[in-house]
Amino acid sequence: MRITLLGGTGNIGEGLALRWAPKHDVVIGSRSAEKAEEAAISCESRLRTEGITCELYGEENAQAITHSDVVVLALQYQFAIATAVAIKDQLGGNAIVISPVVPMTKDGFLRYVPADKYGSAAVEIQDILSNNNVVSAFHTTPAARLIDLKDKLGLDVLVCGSEQPKATVMELIKDIEGLAPFDAGPLEASYMVESITPLLINVSARNRLKNSSIRIIGQSIE
Amino acid sequence: MRITLLGGTGNIGEGLALRWAPKHDVVIGSRSAEKAEEAAISCESRLRTEGITCELYGEENAQAITHSDVVVLALQYQFAIATAVAIKDQLGGNAIVISPVVPMTKDGFLRYVPADKYGSAAVEIQDILSNNNVVSAFHTTPAARLIDLKDKLGLDVLVCGSEQPKATVMELIKDIEGLAPFDAGPLEASYMVESITPLLINVSARNRLKNSSIRIIGQSIE
Numbered sequence: 001m002r003i004t005l006l007g008g009t010g011n012i013g014e015g016l017a018l019r020w021a022p023k024h025d026v027v028i029g030s031r032s033a034e035k036a037e038e039a040a041i042s043c044e045s046r047l048r049t050e051g052i053t054c055e056l057y058g059e060e061n062a063q064a065i066t067h068s069d070v071v072v073l074a075l076q077y078q079f080a081i082a083t084a085v086a087i088k089d090q091l092g093g094n095a096i097v098i099s100p101v102v103p104m105t106k107d108g109f110l111r112y113v114p115a116d117k118y119g120s121a122a123v124e125i126q127d128i129l130s131n132n133n134v135v136s137a138f139h140t141t142p143a144a145r146l147i148d149l150k151d152k153l154g155l156d157v158l159v160c161g162s163e164q165p166k167a168t169v170m171e172l173i174k175d176i177e178g179l180a181p182f183d184a185g186p187l188e189a190s191y192m193v194e195s196i197t198p199l200l201i202n203v204s205a206r207n208r209l210k211n212s213s214i215r216i217i218g219q220s221i222e
Numbered sequence: 223m224r225i226t227l228l229g230g231t232g233n234i235g236e237g238l239a240l241r242w243a244p245k246h247d248v249v250i251g252s253r254s255a256e257k258a259e260e261a262a263i264s265c266e267s268r269l270r271t272e273g274i275t276c277e278l279y280g281e282e283n284a285q286a287i288t289h290s291d292v293v294v295l296a297l298q299y300q301f302a303i304a305t306a307v308a309i310k311d312q313l314g315g316n317a318i319v320i321s322p323v324v325p326m327t328k329d330g331f332l333r334y335v336p337a338d339k340y341g342s343a344a345v346e347i348q349d350i351l352s353n354n355n356v357v358s359a360f361h362t363t364p365a366a367r368l369i370d371l372k373d374k375l376g377l378d379v380l381v382c383g384s385e386q387p388k389a390t391v392m393e394l395i396k397d398i399e400g401l402a403p404f405d406a407g408p409l410e411a412s413y414m415v416e417s418i419t420p421l422l423i424n425v426s427a428r429n430r431l432k433n434s435s436i437r438i439i440g441q442s443i444e
Binding site: 108109111112154155158182183184185186188189191192193195196198199200202203204206207208209210211212213214215216217218219220221 | 330331333334376377380404405406407408410411413414415417418420421422424425426428429430431432433434435436437438439440441442443
């Protein structure tokens, strides 16, 4: 698959690029083609230090998303919204868009602040793109842990969206060793997942932890 | 400590009664004194089958909360709100009130629906009681697992509230083997915890699980 990470340096985009590159065609997009290429080369060299040889591509955003099967908006809320508006016309009609986006504000402690009209960043992005293939995921996956290729993870990922694109994204999550996907409902349920991000940052700050995440502890139904 | 569970049959109130009874004076409250006594006797007999002998008390709500250090509103949202209004005048000024309450609705999938004015059930209850000792906890603790005394749990509990009552509740959580408390911020952060309950019910339904809960996976800061 061709997977484009928009926002691929120092955050979850970089982590996903590193983890997916051995199995997929990974493209890092940026507003500057030069920056994108630098990021791709930096990922390649990081993978080489782990004994993994593979090629990543760096391209200007509009070019990067062309013919992509999956586009990840690995950007802060305001940039993610602006980028969704900017790429709307270039995006292929069947492309799956992954939103790990969380609108947050700080007021003593971190809060989740859903857009009034939409309830969640994922639904807002879906509306901007007029695309029913928006899938919400990776809100509780710490970027620093993904980027550290020696980290075995052991984390769960809650995924919201329509059934078909969600199934594809859940398979992509299984491609990353140490991550397990859980179906958390339609995209309209995304606000309940998005609000876990500020919650975990608050929990980290108050319990002397960093890179907090969650695991789902359930009992199997036979 | 004298701990009163309002709503102590077949739900999280019963589970907490069973788990706290060996260490604390546990009172089960009900609108009917008879029902409350039956519930207390049923808990005693369940504990005896595990080789634990201790006494629980069953009293009508107003009586049950008198002189209590901690009152748990183990009730569905609408009953919790009505009960808060009803007990307001009998409740001691220093009593800690624990809210595991979650306003939910079903519309294809379960949603968290905060009261417009308050943002969370816990803040609404605090406002009704004019009590600054409301602490929000146990939203992700499955009742069925607490009630099963053979279950070793191994779950985390997110706790929101003012510092002093929250510290007391965190100690009470540690009194239950297999539960670990995490400070999740002030009561105003409770909505981010409350919304995990419907999320987990959705996750259970879609991933062939029951009694889903969470663990916090963080890295310690030295």
